[in-house]
Amino acid sequence: MPGKKIFISGDEAVAEAVRMARPHVISAYPITPQTVTVERISDFVEDGSLKSEYLHVESEHSAMSAAIGAAAVGARTFTATSSQGLLYMAETLPYASGARFPIVMMNANRTVATPWALLSDHRDSLSQLDSGWMQVYCEDAQEAFDMILQAYRIAEDPRVMSPVMVNLDGFILTHTYEMVDLPDQEEVDAFLPPYRTENRMDLEEPRTVCYASLDEYMEFHMKQEFDMRKARAVIAEVDRDFGIRFGRQYGGLLEKYRCEDADAVIFTLGSVTGTVRSVIDSMRGNGYRVGLVKMRFVRPFPEDEVVDIAEKVKAIGVLDRDLSIGYEGIVFSNVSSSVLRACSAPAMVNYIGGLGGRNISKDNIQEMFLELLRAADGEKGKRVRFVNVGSEYDG
Amino acid sequence: MDRPKIVRYEKPGKVENYPCGAIRVGTLVQDNAGWRILKPVIDHGKCVMCLRCFLLCPDGVIDKSGKILEIDYRFCKGCGICARECKVEAIEMVREGGDEDAG
Ligand code: SF4
Numbered sequence: 001m002p003g004k005k006i007f008i009s010g011d012e013a014v015a016e017a018v019r020m021a022r023p024h025v026i027s028a029y030p031i032t033p034q035t036v037t038v039e040r041i042s043d044f045v046e047d048g049s050l051k052s053e054y055l056h057v058e059s060e061h062s063a064m065s066a067a068i069g070a071a072a073v074g075a076r077t078f079t080a081t082s083s084q085g086l087l088y089m090a091e092t093l094p095y096a097s098g099a100r101f102p103i104v105m106m107n108a109n110r111t112v113a114t115p116w117a118l119l120s121d122h123r124d125s126l127s128q129l130d131s132g133w134m135q136v137y138c139e140d141a142q143e144a145f146d147m148i149l150q151a152y153r154i155a156e157d158p159r160v161m162s163p164v165m166v167n168l169d170g171f172i173l174t175h176t177y178e179m180v181d182l183p184d185q186e187e188v189d190a191f192l193p194p195y196r197t198e199n200r201m202d203l204e205e206p207r208t209v210c211y212a213s214l215d216e217y218m219e220f221h222m223k224q225e226f227d228m229r230k231a232r233a234v235i236a237e238v239d240r241d242f243g244i245r246f247g248r249q250y251g252g253l254l255e256k257y258r259c260e261d262a263d264a265v266i267f268t269l270g271s272v273t274g275t276v277r278s279v280i281d282s283m284r285g286n287g288y289r290v291g292l293v294k295m296r297f298v299r300p301f302p303e304d305e306v307v308d309i310a311e312k313v314k315a316i317g318v319l320d321r322d323l324s325i326g327y328e329g330i331v332f333s334n335v336s337s338s339v340l341r342a343c344s345a346p347a348m349v350n351y352i353g354g355l356g357g358r359n360i361s362k363d364n365i366q367e368m369f370l371e372l373l374r375a376a377d378g379e380k381g382k383r384v385r386f387v388n389v390g391s392e393y394d395g
Numbered sequence: 396m397d398r399p400k401i402v403r404y405e406k407p408g409k410v411e412n413y414p415c416g417a418i419r420v421g422t423l424v425q426d427n428a429g430w431r432i433l434k435p436v437i438d439h440g441k442c443v444m445c446l447r448c449f450l451l452c453p454d455g456v457i458d459k460s461g462k463i464l465e466i467d468y469r470f471c472k473g474c475g476i477c478a479r480e481c482k483v484e485a486i487e488m489v490r491e492g493g494d495e496d497a498g
């Protein structure tokens with residue numbers, strides 16, 4: 001039976017996906033620009049269309065703590081946050097990942113203070129890259145919907161058993177209305193069967209979580225790391241299965257767009273990807289050999305895929321909507337370390353843009369590509385460049 | 396007294412065999428009184444069986460199932476709370492390795 005198409009925002013798409021994923025427990029605290037998601041989910045619980053326990057908690061720290069508690073007795077859980085809320089929750093993130101609870105969390109990417117701002121960049125989520133959570137970034141509302149469903153399958157896979165953070169650019173995705181294809185509930189149930197796990201507290205067979213043994217602390221985290229590496233194959237597998245069932249596939253860890261014979265490619269995360277695609281289409285029309293690498297997962301990191309790309313292109317630009325102050329863009333550091341493993345050495349340029357919601361225009365992207373093509377021909381330039389800055393700067 | 400069995404813990408030989416998240420419990424891996432310096436000794440002549448020590452021992456190691464109280468020295472950590480709380484001063488904290496041998 002076919003599903004239906006409805007006109008909804010990114011926030012609502014996440015809420016619809018959560019309804020279809022049927023979590024047992026939802027614990028959340030509203031924060032702009034995630035608010036609509038948790039409001040819709042609480043409507044669904046209220047009207048009975050989602051049979052879950054909804055915990056209106058008093059903070060993000062409690063939201064994650066409650067999700068951890070529920071996951072500890074084997075519940076499928078959902079929470080959502082953004083920006084300062086994610087940072088407030090930060091202490092609890094490694095608890096969830098270390099205990100290997102497959103919690104799915106939506107994060108509406110919003111910049112972090114100070115200066116205070118509500119608009120989007122990736123400094124919130126990327127600051128939690130080392131928390132043991134998988135991180136995926138969505139390009140549009142449909143992908144956000146699909147990734148919530150995929151995230152549960154990936155997280156709950158016994159080979160992986162790790163939580164997933166599904167990221168949507170605040171406002172640009174969370175508040176923009178798009179047509180979203182909602183599948184039939186039965187098809188979703190077949191794709192995502194009920195969650196069953198051994199990894200839970202049980203009166204019949206007592207277990208403990210947050211166990212610490214100084215002797216074995218390292219081995220526990222090594223096991224976590226090895227399982228996270230296995231997640232790469234699971235992500236690809238789940239994406240393929242999703243494609244077969246629902247007709248939409250995203251490429252797993254990353255997506256390459258018109259990279260075949262490209263001299264220069266730009267790496268993106270999230271919503272700016274669409275703009276880069278359209279610039280590529282028009283530049284390709286004028287004979288420029290440019291392509292796109294849409295980073296979908298940043299953890300686990302698509303190491304081999306990046307090495308493969310680096311061996312085929314002459315210049316790589318990484319468009320970071322974040323900045324690790326004192327060094328460079330976080331994605332750029334991650335991409336660079338994989339590029340080092342490649343047999344060739346493409347020129348590397350880091351573009352820092354879109355901080356605090358600053359626009360990244362088609363012209364900006366075209367300029368990046370033109371500069372990258374010059375770098376591909378051997379022109380030396382700056383390693384880190386700031387995009388669409390209103391004032392002049394020396395640096 | 397209903398005590399968990401002590402089962403020696405075997406480390407998994409390979410990192411891959413480590414448990415994923417929660418680990419099985421219900422057995423104790425070792426007795427834990429290795430660091431005790433003073434141990435509580437009950438003078439049963441003085442003890443009036445008020446059970447104050449039984450209630451307040453943080454480790455629950457005082458057994459009241461027999462005619463007299465018995466302390467399980469495998470798990471008593473020597474904190475001295477029982478001795479301090481006993482109103483008739485029936486419990487004395489005795490240095491470990493001394494002449495008294497109540498263990
Ligand atoms: S507190 Fe003192 S008197 Fe009371 S039961 Fe314990 S040893 Fe006996």
Ligand code: SF4
Nearest residue numbers: 452471472474475477
């Ligand atoms: S010394 Fe502390 S642990 Fe030992 S029996 Fe007394 S109260 Fe319990």
